[in-house]
Amino acid sequence: xxxxxxxxxxxxxxxxxxxxxxxxxxxxxxxxxxxxxxxxxxxxxxxxxxxxxxxxxxxxxxxxxxxxxxxxxxxxxxxxxxxxxxxxxxxxxxxxxxxxxxxxxxxxxxxxxxxxxxxxxxxxxxxxxxxxx
Numbered sequence: 001x002x003x004x005x006x007x008x009x010x011x012x013x014x015x016x017x018x019x020x021x022x023x024x025x026x027x028x029x030x031x032x033x034x035x036x037x038x039x040x041x042x043x044x045x046x047x048x049x050x051x052x053x054x055x056x057x058x059x060x061x062x063x064x065x066x067x068x069x070x071x072x073x074x075x076x077x078x079x080x081x082x083x084x085x086x087x088x089x090x091x092x093x094x095x096x097x098x099x100x101x102x103x104x105x106x107x108x109x110x111x112x113x114x115x116x117x118x119x120x121x122x123x124x125x126x127x128x129x130x131x132x133x
Contacts, residue, residue, distance in 0.1 A: 001088070005081035005129050006044070006051035010067050010074060014041050014056035021045055021054065029054075033108045040064050042108045053079075053108070077115070079127035085112050088128055092116060097126075104130070 011017035014032075022028050029043035039062030045052045055076060057065035067076060082088040085104045093099055098120040107113030111129040118125050 002081045002083060004050050005079045006053045007075065008053045008055055008077040008079065008125075008127070010064050010071075010076040011054050011056050012068060012073055014043060014054055017054050017056070018043050021052065025052075031109065034058060035106075035108050037106065038063065040108075044109055051109075077125035077127050079113075079129050082128050082130050085114060085128055085130040089114055092128075097121065104128075106132075 009017075018029055018032075025045055025047065027045065029045050032041070032043040034041050036058075039057060039059040041056045041058050043054045045054075055064050057068065059065065064076070089099060089103060098117040100115040100117050104112040104114045107127075107129060109129075110132050112132055113127055113129045116126040116128075
């Protein structure tokens, strides 16, 4: 693991949340993006080497919508940047962490991503991300 790449925050309304975080951080998001495969609209704020990602559901059956319905707005996940996502998946599965899905997939911000289930990480959704080459 190289660093904390970003912290994901689930929000009900991306436009309103962007406005609030612009005031909080003193800057606009550097990027907004829709990820159809995940049913999510995102925005990213750069903070030094790390980022905040705001996540809004783009459909009723989006995982983010399910999260919002169950827990409300707030911290959704922590993402760690890795050099080789495939070897990190193998390492973590070997250590007993539960991978969600079958492996890396295309994510926002030009990344390959995968997630590990909160029940195997003391209640926190963990994302691994690797820059697409």
